[in-house]
Amino acid sequence: MRLSWHTPDCLRHLIGMAALWLTMCSVAFAHEGPPFPVLMDEPIPGYRVSVWADPDIGTGKFYVVTESPNSANSPPEPQVEVWVEPVSKRLPKVTYVAHREDVRNWMQFLAEPEFDAQELWNVGIVVTAPEGTPHELQVEVEATPPGMGPWDLAIYLFPFLMFGGLWGVGLIRSWHANDRSNRKDLAAKDDSQNNDEKLEVESSSSINRRVQSGGTHSGSFSSPAFGGRVT
Amino acid sequence: MTVLDVERPLERGDPQSPGANGQFDLLEVPLLGGFLRWRWSRTFLQLPVLLLSLLMIAHAFFGPQLAPKNLAALLTWVHFRGLVVLVLLVGGNFFCMACPFMLPRELARRFVKPSWRWPRILRNKWPSIICLVGVLFAYELFDLWGSPWWTGALIVGYFAAAFAIDTAFERASFCKYVCPVGQFNFLSATMSPLEVKVRQPDVCHECTTKDCIRGRHDVNAPCGDQTIILSELPIIQRGCELALFQPRKVGNLDCTFCLDCVYACPHDNIGIIARLPGEELAGTGTRSGIGNLDKNAGWTVLTAVFVFGALLNAFAMTSPVYVLEQEISRWTGLRVEWPILGMLFMFGLIIEPAILLGTAAAVTQYWTHSKVTMWGIINRFARSLIPLGFGIWLAHYGFHFFTGALTIIPVTQNACRMAFGLDLLGKPMWQMGGLPESVVYPMELGFLGLGLLGSLLVCWRIASQFNSQAPTKAFFPWSVVIITLFVSACWILTQPMDMRGTFLGG
Numbered sequence A: 001m002r003l004s005w006h007t008p009d010c011l012r013h014l015i016g017m018a019a020l021w022l023t024m025c026s027v028a029f030a031h032e033g034p035p036f037p038v039l040m041d042e043p044i045p046g047y048r049v050s051v052w053a054d055p056d057i058g059t060g061k062f063y064v065v066t067e068s069p070n071s072a073n074s075p076p077e078p079q080v081e082v083w084v085e086p087v088s089k090r091l092p093k094v095t096y097v098a099h100r101e102d103v104r105n106w107m108q109f110l111a112e113p114e115f116d117a118q119e120l121w122n123v124g125i126v127v128t129a130p131e132g133t134p135h136e137l138q139v140e141v142e143a144t145p146p147g148m149g150p151w152d153l154a155i156y157l158f159p160f161l162m163f164g165g166l167w168g169v170g171l172i173r174s175w176h177a178n179d180r181s182n183r184k185d186l187a188a189k190d191d192s193q194n195n196d197e198k199l200e201v202e203s204s205s206s207i208n209r210r211v212q213s214g215g216t217h218s219g220s221f222s223s224p225a226f227g228g229r230v231t
Numbered sequence B: 001m002t003v004l005d006v007e008r009p010l011e012r013g014d015p016q017s018p019g020a021n022g023q024f025d026l027l028e029v030p031l032l033g034g035f036l037r038w039r040w041s042r043t044f045l046q047l048p049v050l051l052l053s054l055l056m057i058a059h060a061f062f063g064p065q066l067a068p069k070n071l072a073a074l075l076t077w078v079h080f081r082g083l084v085v086l087v088l089l090v091g092g093n094f095f096c097m098a099c100p101f102m103l104p105r106e107l108a109r110r111f112v113k114p115s116w117r118w119p120r121i122l123r124n125k126w127p128s129i130i131c132l133v134g135v136l137f138a139y140e141l142f143d144l145w146g147s148p149w150w151t152g153a154l155i156v157g158y159f160a161a162a163f164a165i166d167t168a169f170e171r172a173s174f175c176k177y178v179c180p181v182g183q184f185n186f187l188s189a190t191m192s193p194l195e196v197k198v199r200q201p202d203v204c205h206e207c208t209t210k211d212c213i214r215g216r217h218d219v220n221a222p223c224g225d226q227t228i229i230l231s232e233l234p235i236i237q238r239g240c241e242l243a244l245f246q247p248r249k250v251g252n253l254d255c256t257f258c259l260d261c262v263y264a265c266p267h268d269n270i271g272i273i274a275r276l277p278g279e280e281l282a283g284t285g286t287r288s289g290i291g292n293l294d295k296n297a298g299w300t301v302l303t304a305v306f307v308f309g310a311l312l313n314a315f316a317m318t319s320p321v322y323v324l325e326q327e328i329s330r331w332t333g334l335r336v337e338w339p340i341l342g343m344l345f346m347f348g349l350i351i352e353p354a355i356l357l358g359t360a361a362a363v364t365q366y367w368t369h370s371k372v373t374m375w376g377i378i379n380r381f382a383r384s385l386i387p388l389g390f391g392i393w394l395a396h397y398g399f400h401f402f403t404g405a406l407t408i409i410p411v412t413q414n415a416c417r418m419a420f421g422l423d424l425l426g427k428p429m430w431q432m433g434g435l436p437e438s439v440v441y442p443m444e445l446g447f448l449g450l451g452l453l454g455s456l457l458v459c460w461r462i463a464s465q466f467n468s469q470a471p472t473k474a475f476f477p478w479s480v481v482i483i484t485l486f487v488s489a490c491w492i493l494t495q496p497m498d499m500r501g502t503f504l505g506g
Helices: A008-026 A150-204 B032-037 B041-062 B071-090 B102-109 B126-141 B148-168 B173-178 B180-191 B201-206 B260-264 B297-315 B319-332 B337-368 B374-420 B437-466 B471-494
Strands: A036-044 A047-054 A061-067 A079-086 A094-100 A107-111 A120-128 A134-142 A221-223 A228-230 B194-198 B235-237 B270-274
Touching (some): A036 A134, A047 A120, B148 B173, B194 B201, B297 B374, B337 B374, B337 B471
Antiparallel strands (some): A036 A047, A079 A094
16 A cells, blocks of 8 residues: 555554553653642742752752742842751751852742652751841652653654654655656656657658747736736 | 626535545544634634733733743743644644734724735845844843743734734735744744645636635625726635735745635635645745745745754753853953843854855765755755754753643632632642653654654755755765754753743743
8 A cells, every 4th residue: 555644544543653652641740740839929028939849869959939028129139948858757857058040030049959769858948038037938748760761762752763754654655656757747748749749740841840848837827916926 | 797707606515626536634524624614713713812812911011920920921931832833743834823913903904904015125034034033032132931021022012013014014914024933833834744725736727716816806896887807896805815826835835824715715625635744845846925945045044043043042041051151251251141142143043054054065066066056055955954943943842831731720820819819710739730851851852853854854855856866965965964953952952951841940
């Protein structure tokens, strides 16, 4: 069977592959992923604090955004620290300083605590205003593995490889079919040209005249709406 | 009254009607096809998008100015961009079809008929190239992704520009010559599997009215007893406003999927038909409304901006670019950002393409002993970069979309809470995000890989047409350019982009 985009079977296969791919995507939800908000607009004196967390096993990331309570103007820069400890208390509390990031439109701090195992962790965010009063917020997060590693690549690239193969074969076949069709057209034109020449030779013996074949894409017509010729 | 050249509309079910040649035609799909054939389907799609745009504008100016909590910033830079490229990948240019910027001008045109023609000197792609580069530059300079206010200003500016240009100038001048998003969509749509095109060319050969481009005129309009000319009658259904004459239209370039040609055709001979993505890029010859791409410098420069802009836009969001900017600042002593950014843009959009494309063209010319000028060779081969460029945009925008798709839920809930003081949509579920990076990263590589494959295939095809005796000699230099760009894109994807999913880090 000639593979063609127009072939319904081909379309059905592609739709089937897309469905398979979507099915595979759905298994990967859960807690891992890009940073997600664990605190949003929590009020403390002088600030509203939001925290985005990416608690991967190994080095996790905590983004702390501090805004003024009324959003009117930017608040004075506080000192921000993040501490972590397992909920099970098997390890002591460790504190990390959060460094201010170079962000234009708001004040954002990044801390990178270490997590050694997949379990629940207590996380404390300590915001100290310039006048020196510390305020603490606490959340509980689960540290998760950063991903499945090379298997991810193999599993999620597979549909792309299949689609790429089908598409590539389709393109090549389509172009070859075009070439064959063009060659047939040319041959047909040559035949009719030869017949014309024979007729001309027979009728007037003028052997120097040759019939020129024209292009298929040319042509135009006049349309006042476009101010002249439309190609 | 005598009316010249009028053809009766074809009834559905006529022997000439579509579907006879076995092509997949979206307009023949039950329900969806019927909806798209409905004359007001475009307006029906535009209205909700217009309302959404107004909501975004309001939230941009009066909502929270922290971008991840603002609907304007989130919808524009995560959802709109992601959905545009994905819909282009699996369908066609349906976002131009639902473009809300056209509604105000449609309304205005009911009262004021535009009287000017777009200036001849600007009937090319240069105005839109300048706009596209301008938007990319402003995006970096003003950190538009992180600024709801500036995002809102951009949307308002877009509405104003589309309204002003299309109420002053005839036809779809804004779409064809100015709109940077439109140009992006046109180039991307070359990789789409659907195209608005003629179902049966033989029917067009016998057509005498050419309504698909001239529009359908009201033959019942009162005009006395004198003989009239059809083109002077009032138009009841306009034809293609982008000057694409269906029988000679090739591919999706310049097509906004407005379906005016579908509604105007008296033979019901135009459909939204399936085709192989990228196939049109290897085509030669004249295209209706566009001309010959092999001789059109504007399209070539637009293509270069599309491809190299994809790399630049992705690179500008990585950590190394901040280091580079600081280094440039240290060397030059500059303390303001725009000249430094200008230097990066100069390198990324002018110097780098000039070196890569110029070298490839020179080597092609030397190896093939071609008489074609270097610029002619670049015009011919630049199109082969479009699949890879689209792959880079897909990988980039797809990343933001897939990792942040569900963030729209808590942001909407929060907006509702702030607007009404009540949790009408429930308490914001801030934990909602999207697919994990470990899933999205392979998908990014997959999109890039497909782009690489498409570019190499199109390049081989063009090389075979350029030099049928020894296509390898023409193919090799361009394949080196394509692979260089692919490797660069892969490198950029591996660079740290902290908080990209929630775009706090851009």
